[in-house]
Amino acid sequence: MKIKDLSVLVVVILVVTMMIIPMPTILLDFLLIINISLSVLILLVAMNTKEALDFSIFPTALLLTTLFRLALNVSTTRSILSKADGGKVIETFGSFVIGGSPVVGFVVFLILVVINFIVITKGSERVAEVAARFTLDAMPGKQMSIDADMNAGLISEQEARMRRKKIEQEADFYGAMDGASKFVKGDAIAGIVILVINVIGGFAIGIAIHKMGFAEAANTYTLLSVGDGLVSQVPALLISTATGITVTRASSEGNLGTDILQQIFKYPKLLYIVAGTIFLLGIFTPIGLILTIPVSGLLAFGAYTMQKSFRNADLAKEETIKAEAEEEIRSPEKVINLLQLDPLELEIGYGLIPLADQKQGGDILDRIVMIRRQFAIELGLVIPTIRIRDNLQLMPNQYVLKFRGSRIASGEVYLDHFLAMNQGMDGGEIDGIQVTEPAFGLPAVWVNVEEKQKAELLGYMIVDPSSVIVTHLTEVLKKYAYQLLRREETKELVDHLKETHPNLVEELVPNLLTIGEIQKVLQNLLREQISIRDLATIFETLADYAGFTKDPRVLTEYVRQSLTRQITEQYAENGVIHVLTAGATLERGISDSIQQTEAGGYYLSMDPQTSKRITEELQRQIERVIKAGGQPIFLTSPSIRMYLKQFVDKIMPTVPVLSYTELEPDVEIQSIGVVNI
Secondary structure (H helix, E strand, C coil), X not given: CCXXXXXXXXXXXXXHHHCCCCCCHHXXXXXXXXXXXXXXXXXXXXXXXXXXXXXXXXXXXXXXXXXXXXXXXXXXXXXXXXXXXXXXXXXXXXXXXXXXCHHHHHHHHHHHHHHHHHHHHHHHHHHHHHHHHHHHHHHHHHHHHHHHHHHCCCCCHHHHHXXXXXXXXXXXXXXXXHHHHHHHHHHHHHHHHHHHHHHXXXXXXXXHCCCCCHHHHHHHHHHHHHHHHHHHHHHHHHXXXXXXXXXXXXXXXXXXXXXXXXXXXCCHHHHHHHHHHHHHHHHHCCCCHHHXXXXXXXXXXXXXXHHHHHHHHHHHHHHHHHHHHHHHHHCHHHHHHHHCCCCEEEEECHHHHHHHCHHHXXXXXXXXXXXXXXXXXXXXXXXXXXXXXXXXXXXXXXXXXXXXXXXXXXXXXXXXXXXXXXXXXXXCCCCCEEEECCCCCCEEEEXXXXXXXXXXXCCEEEECHHHHHHHHHHHXXXXXXXXXXXXXXXXXHHHHHHHHCHHHHHHHCCCCCCHXXXXXXXXXXXXXXXXXXXXXXXXXXXXXXXXXXXXXXXXXXXXXXXXXXXHHHHHCECCEEEEEEECHHHHHHHHCCEEECCCCCEEECCCHHHHHHHHHHHHHXXXXXXXXXXXXXXXXXXXXXXXXXXXXXXXXXXXXXXXXXXXXXXXXXXXXXXXXX
């Protein structure tokens, strides 16, 4: 065996031997001082641990120190009763500490016992019991959390094993502390019993054997017994305090002293209130200013010193952060971080900062959240988080929307103004800043508060600055929605659908289509403002036709035909849809130009003259419908729909092109024109 292991065994055997073999008083004095030293050491260790498991041997140490203390009680009792001498340490506690008064000593002893037994030991016992119970109850949940983190790849198997071991150790520790606290409780009771035995037995032995007088025997043995009790109770009180500190200690980055100073004195301003309270106590009570002024002055000085220290610490922290940021920029290893692009950014000039500051009444952040909710409901697409930044390089009233670092939209709004738009009514003129409304390109005027009332009376539509920005963002994001759907976002949609339709997803991915191929189909739908929220129907259709073709354009046409109810509801009003119908010559011209590739795909091969005639006719029809106040919608056969959409996109991408198979049979189709070439 190692010397350390052997030494512990020898100490335990010697402790037990002390209860049997008489000890010389000089050795008892030495052992009593060791007992006090051990109790002080254990208390300091308990105060400096960061978490309970750092002192995991404490339950065993508690048992050994209690056994050692009881062995000393037995030895000192034997020495007191047989020799009327307890040694120098006991004599000092009996005469010097309590002033040689047995009554005072007995009262002090009882107070220490009450503090130890009722306050500290009882509380520590209860805390240890509750901690053990809750630790055991929480074990299954903690282990499941560890397994989930490991399965998600957040932690390694080795780290998971270490965490499980720590949970088991915590359960064992608090269970052991629950039992070990009973030792301290029993020791307090034993101290009272031993004191009574020493006083009564010593009084009888002093009169009967040592031939002492009544007063002499009572005084001698009472002082020795009380001194012996105090020598035992002081270390017991220290050990009990260490027990309470250990079981009530929460995990922390620092020791007990650091945590107390950081948390209790975290708010220096409160010390000024305490100082003022103590000062007023000296003025309005008989205590007097002589006692209260030094205390209140010390508290106020401490508050001032801590405030100054906190300010210096904050300044040092800011300088450190700034230095680290500069160093990070200069570091060649960190240059790669500059390649990271945010999907969406909204940059605003300094004059528009109040719109993004909720403290100043700005609601642009809440409105952007509503945009994301709106897109999820209407298009089935989760818009990435839009980061808002102020940019001093912009004009004060300017805002810019960037997609992956590139500008896709910009505009100007004016705080304390409102955008007034004429709704076609023949009203009067209003004074303001003449602009073009950014979302739809309509003429508008920025008016102040006084001119706003006049504009409302004249029938103008009034829009606040936040609404102008939000409406512009919404229309731009609809235009670029298909670009926001990348492979990662597609994978998230697939995983979400898999939770409710696992068999459907397993059949389609990756057996029939890859994530990239599904992404292209969904992008084609979003490009034409078709919602992909009904992902189950889309996947059902893809699973039906992916075995025949992998062409994303063809698969998109099949999917559109399966979404007839959704498309009809989107474009029809009260069961009626007004359309521009593709004439026979237009359909024949496009059909004859469709060619097949060697890989089995299809493309449009048309001579420039025919292409020009089609484009001019489509543009003429679109302008005619818009001037009449209508919404141009083209209706054609399924075979040429996607090719006709290519021509329309060159003129106005927002104009929808539908096929007959994409509309419900019960919808009433009213033609407002026929397009021929």
